Amino acid sequence: MLRRVRLALGVLLLATIALFVSGGLSPATAADTTITGTLSTPGGEAVVGVLVTATDADGVLTSGTSDDKGVFVVPLPAGGTYLVEVDITTLPEGITLNNAEDASRSLLVLGGEKRLLIGLSEGGESGISEVESGTSERVIQLFLDGILYGLVIALGAVGMNLVFGTTGLTNFSQGELLSLGAFTALAINTAGVNIIIAAPIAIVFAAFVYGWGQNRILWRPLRRRKTGLIAAMIVSIGLAIFLRYTLVLFFGGAPSSYKQFAGQPGIEIGPFNTTPKALILGLLAVIALTATVTWLQRSRIGKATRAVSDNPALASATGIDVERVISVVWIVGAGLAAFAGIYLGLTQNTVWNMGQRILLVLFAAVILGGLGTIYGAIVGAMVVGIFVQLTTLVIPTEMKTVGALFLMILILMVRPQGLLGRKERVG
Amino acid sequence: MDFVQIFSLTITQAVGVTALIYLFAAIGLNVQFGYTGLLNFGQVAFVAAGAYAVGVIVLTFDLGLWLAVVVGVVVSTLLALLLGIPTLRLRADYLAIVTIAASELLRLLVRSIAFKDVFGGAQGLNGKLGQEFHDLNPLPADFTLPVLTWSRQDLWVVIVGWSLALLFTLLVWGLVRSPWGRVVKGIREDEDAVVSLGKNVFVYKMQALIIGGGIAAFGGILWAVAKQSVQPDTFQPDFTFFVYTILLLGGAARVFGPIAGTIIFWFLLAGFGELLSSLINNGYIEFLTPTDVGSIRFMLMGLGLMLLMIFRPQGIFGDRRELALDAR
């Protein structure tokens, strides 16, 4: 048994490594370590005079300003973790950051020239700066943004909840399923395949390798050993840390984007500003989620999944192959999570800790809906997505996760079983 | 390759300042998780509370360090109450999620632009933080150690840090062998059973959270004083998980578990890092660069946590008798 688990871990490691070789090892140390990038409007105009700073762990600060071609270079004394900040007050009027997180982020620079992607938009689509339009329009905009965000959360949370429902595992490495999906697509994309083709390949790969494979070589043996739920939870934390830094090792610490659709200009539909890619992805997400729900309602294995979530012992007594159901749940969950990761990669960027950053939001969604309830994840995700976006009306965008976490703590105090959950037995 | 130097660097890290910070967090976590069974995933918040207390009192308000130490303990107690009141009645996994969420929530708050005046935003608080403490340094100005490579200032921190750590270990030892310790161990085993015997479980859990949090806060105070810098992004959830790794390594619910775990953890981690760096720099390993060492160290840490939990949940010194009972 001991040998099997060890072997299993080895295989998982190798599978991951084999996959990422196409992503290329990080470049050897160059003479100078710098953070660099180009700032331009969606229309391609250079954005001049923007201050970018990097602060190291000891508080030593270096900086660079974008030149007439929009290029900035921040020289660094050495590799390490830096706090990289864009001084938003130096942005020209009407120009905002695509992602509020870009204003301040922690960046692992391993050496050499680290390219930093900072997406800018015109007219303040979802950036930090105040949107000039009236409050009611802003509310509509944020509401629709919230729906799109909620869809991403739902894609990521469904698998987490299905796994919890069928096995009881609170999976702290769910976020890494998103990252792995996104980076697998990135690896295929970097090898020259258009992201439209790379994405489905990555999703299928993720479903079977990261989902089915992970369950097969790690979680199933642990269930056989009767590892406790809390122990399993801590194992999932170890796995998350391991996977995260595996991504750093192979892809480096800086964010990157897919080759296509990176700087897509925004469009306006009525009062709503967005990008075509976000709309198409949102539509695909709705289709994927509807398909999942329909599958759970109608198909035999879907019904079996619900039966196992209700009562595993009873389900197994009535002849349902519980292990098979769990395998399917991992496949579906990992596939959806990979989609969520690629979604994030396309609309923002791919970065090694993207999964970690969304994990707590996933928990918030799942807890809101009720841990283990099948539809709870989707309902909870939409609520969290919309709530988080709407809170930016009153709190700074950089703190929007605070709203989600606060909501989650509140729900746990008032109704620990979640909106759709049931109370557990006492005594 | 210079093995003496590798060894010296390794030992220096294994019992050095950073190790001490983790040690304080681990002693506290041992009270909470090891003895009481509280799955506190927000331990880093207590460390941050200690560190920020020093940063804010000394730099923002320009008051004394000793006041800051008192404030640190008070703030960590308040934090324990704030965290504990809503969560201590929850199931173990909910408690875990809420505590990790709360620790992130606090980190996001202190790093936000809105409170930049007080907490220094994303860059945190940097400057002369422990002057009163360093002024007390009795070591002669040109003091150096053989083998170990601490500066005079770090050595002073290390001496005081280890004395305090031993004191806290003694405190924990006293607590867990008393009837109080018996109650909290009972809570770890089965909360309902302890309630049925007439104990107010909530109060005991809260006491454990406060004591454990207070000890961890000293890790934060030490951090601020030794590194003269308090930065929000160093207080990420991973810190807590490394503390768990340390505790599980040395053995949860063992009085000397945190100390053993910390030394072994940092010895292995630093030793591996130094060895690998040196192998790479000397051209023995060509497919890696020196900058990869950091990621590989973290990967091993994650892997180590997994393997420990799977194969030796009772720690590397734990006895089989206990393992056989571990039906969790």
Add this chain to the structure above:
Amino acid sequence: MPAKTDHMATGHAAAVEALRDVPQVPGAPKPDPVVIADHVSRQFGGLKAVDVAHVEIQRGAITALIGPNGAGKTTLFNLLTGFDKPDTGTWTFNDKSVAGTAPHRLARMGMVRTFQLTKALSRMSVIDNMLLGAHGQSGERVLNALVPFTWRGQERANRERAMVLLERFNLHEKIDDFAGSLSGGQRKLLEMARALMVGPEIVMLDEPMAGVNPALTQSLLGHIKNIREEGTTVLFVEHDMDMVHDISDWVIVMAQGQVIAEGPPDAVMKNPQVIEAYLGSRHGSALTDDGTSLTADSQGGNA
């Protein structure tokens, strides 16, 4: 309400004597009730797990609470001992209203329960399990904990008391073993001994005989009788009619959340409603309709 009987009289004979004139109907008033519950109900989703109009437990007697699986016995225990909150209802313990009282307070007041799934504190020694039961230990206060001389004496006294109980329950040779290393039956014994360590006025035992081998069952029954002989009230849940018959002074029957019958063991076992309730549950869903009508009947009888 009938006049209270002499408090001094304890034991089987006294209990039987006291209960002789109690009418054999659900919710019957007792001469000296220690617990009185009214309109206690608890709903789980669509299911009314407990819906007890009125019930009284006689002091100093062994009362058996029986009923098919899912009848709501454990849930009623949870409610009465404060481990679960009812949707409606009030109940008194020693004439004091205790609805909404925290479970640990009820335990301190003298209402102590055990659990259907044994809760031995596995990674603690048998003696530590016992010592946890003792009341008012000053060493359990966090500040005193660090000053051993403030609690050493008390600890010694408690230890002696624990040893006496352990000897009675035949566990005295295991005092330093982990509780988790005991057999299933020994754990049941330990749990019972631990409950007695609290010094209860009423012990509520949830299926104390479940999973205990026949050899131990007899000694367990003996222990339960002893508890009563010492004046402690016992309320216990059991499925096995023979055992109930053997030791109980009074039997309360629950089905589908309600009390459907009460009486001395002999009478209850001949009660057609009781037999039907048991058969109905054994034959599963086919008889659910009958079960429902049975509930309706008994409600009529209650009124």
